[in-house]
Amino acid sequence: MSDHNMQPMAGLGYAVTADGDPLVNQNPWQSLKSYTDARIALGRAGTSLPTQAHLQFQLAHAAARDAVLMPLDYRALANQLEHFELGVFHLKSQADSRSCYLQRPDLGRLLDETSRQHLVNHQHGYDIVLVVTEGLSSKAIIENVQKMLTELLPKITGLGLSVAPIALVEQGRVGVGDDVAQSLGAKMVAILVGERPGLSSPDSLGIYFTYQAYRGIEESKRNCLSNIRDAGMSVKDASHRLEYLISQANQRGYSGVALKDETQLSHATVGRNFLLPKAD
Numbered sequence: 565m566s567d568h569n570m571q572p573m574a575g576l577g578y579a580v581t582a583d584g585d586p587l588v589n590q591n592p593w594q595s596l597k598s599y600t601d602a603r604i605a606l607g608r609a610g611t612s613l614p615t616q617a618h619l620q621f622q623l624a625h626a627a628a629r630d631a632v633l634m635p636l637d638y639r640a641l642a643n644q645l646e647h648f649e650l651g652v653f654h655l656k657s658q659a660d661s662r663s664c665y666l667q668r669p670d671l672g673r674l675l676d677e678t679s680r681q682h683l684v685n686h687q688h689g690y691d692i693v694l695v696v697t698e699g700l701s702s703k704a705i706i707e708n709v710q711k712m713l714t715e716l717l718p719k720i721t722g723l724g725l726s727v728a729p730i731a732l733v734e735q736g737r738v739g740v741g742d743d744v745a746q747s748l749g750a751k752m753v754a755i756l757v758g759e760r761p762g763l764s765s766p767d768s769l770g771i772y773f774t775y776q777a778y779r780g781i782e783e784s785k786r787n788c789l790s791n792i793r794d795a796g797m798s799v800k801d802a803s804h805r806l807e808y809l810i811s812q813a814n815q816r817g818y819s820g821v822a823l824k825d826e827t828q829l830s831h832a833t834v835g836r837n838f839l840l841p842k843a844d
Contacts, residue, residue, distance in 0.1 A: 588614045601795075615786045620708060622626035630815035631758070633662065635704040644710055644731055645696070651729030653686075655679035655744070657697075659735040674779070675838035676748065683731075683747035691725035692810065693750040697736030701758030708769040708792060709756055719807040720778035724816070738772050738786075745777040752813060753777045754806060759790065767793050771802065773809050774830040787813075797842030798800060 592606035606617040613621075638654065656679050659665035659672045675683070694713070698705050710734045713730075720727055731744045741755030752775050760769040769792040774785060787809050792802045808827045813819045 568833050575578075591593050603763070615695065621763070627723075627766045628761040628763055629701070631703040631761040632666075634702045635662070636698045636705060636734075638732065638734055639802040641696070641705065641709075645713075645732060647710075647729050648713055648730065650727055653679075653683065653729050653731045653744075654657065654734075655682070655731055656734045657736045661734065662770050665735040669737055672737035674745070675733070675740060675743045678745070679733075679749045680743065684742065686729075687747075687749040688728070689726075690728035690748065690750045691814070691824060692720060692752040693728035693731055693745055695731040695733060695734040695741040695744050695749055695753060695755040696742060697757050699737060699754065699757035699770070700760045701768065703761075703767045704758035704769040704793070705756070706801065707767050707794075711758060712769065712792065714770075715799045715803040717807060719803055720810065721790055721809055723807070724812070725810070738770075739779075741772065742774065742777040743779050745774070746779055751776065752819075754810070765791065765793065765796065768796060769793060771806060773806060773813070773819060775813040775817070782820075787816075787823060 588607050589604075589611050590607050593605035594607075596604050603617075603621070607614050609615070611620075622815055642652050642654055654677065656676050657665070657672045658674045658676050659668060659817075660676075665672050694716075696705065696709055717727070728750055731741075733740050734759070735742065736755075738755060738757055740744075741753045745753035746756075752773070754771055754773045757770050757772065759765075759770040760770065768790070771789040771792065773787045774781060777785075791797050791807055792799060802815050803824055805827050807818065809823060809825065812823055816823065
């Protein structure tokens with residue numbers, strides 16, 4: 565249809581035909597879009613997605629790919645982490661490139677021999693070591709790690725625990741934290757890792773906490789905090805939850821499914837279920 569046969573729909577910004585029929589049919593779920601970032605109520609143009617919705621999807625997909633593939637400046641990050649005055653271990657996993665990391669998840673879970681021996685030579689009986697690795701989103705590390713550590717470290721030291729130098733691991737997955745803890749002889753480990761990006765969350769940080777970690781430990785012995793970002797769980801709430809898990813694990817001697825998170829979130833609210841009709 566030629567452009568001269570289309571006119572803007574007043575107040576909505578959508579085009580209409582010369583006969584006044586909308587080219588984009590609105591979805592009846594339109595009002596629910598304010599409750600979620602999920603792609604619902606996109607409407608349709610004929611049998612296809614509207615152009616705007618299609619372009620937004622492509623943009624979100626590109627942002628997710630960039631989060632996975634964008635190189636992390638390890639040197640700059642190490643300099644930022646020095647700000648916390650704990651020292652930094654600059655380590656590497658056995659995945660020697662990004663392509664290897666993506667194709668061989670097993671290699672990302674283990675330190676290379678040089679890094680492992682470096683930690684063994686520095687064993688000191690620390691209570692906890694904090695590990696930072698880009699995982700599947702370098703953007704999550706760039707945007708969230710400094711804020712998270714600023715909020716978290718005073719809470720850990722307030723528990724009277726000794727903290728190892730921060731372990732910065734190139735091309736690491738969650739399991740590499742176990743290797744760090746075992747090699748260093750640390751009682752507990754919390755690894756801050758970039759999570760697999762969704763189409764609305766390319767900057768999501770995850771934290772996995774484990775008591776008495778060792779290489780190959782069962783996943784059921786971890787506690788996980790997920791979706792830490794400005795539009796998800798705040799760093800304040802995440803640090804509050806992690807402080808609780810650390811203190812309880814230190815007292816009880818275990819972590820994982822047996823250790824329940826019983827904290828109250830600072831911003832927790834109970835609202836009306838939007839799927840139910842309003843009361844008269």
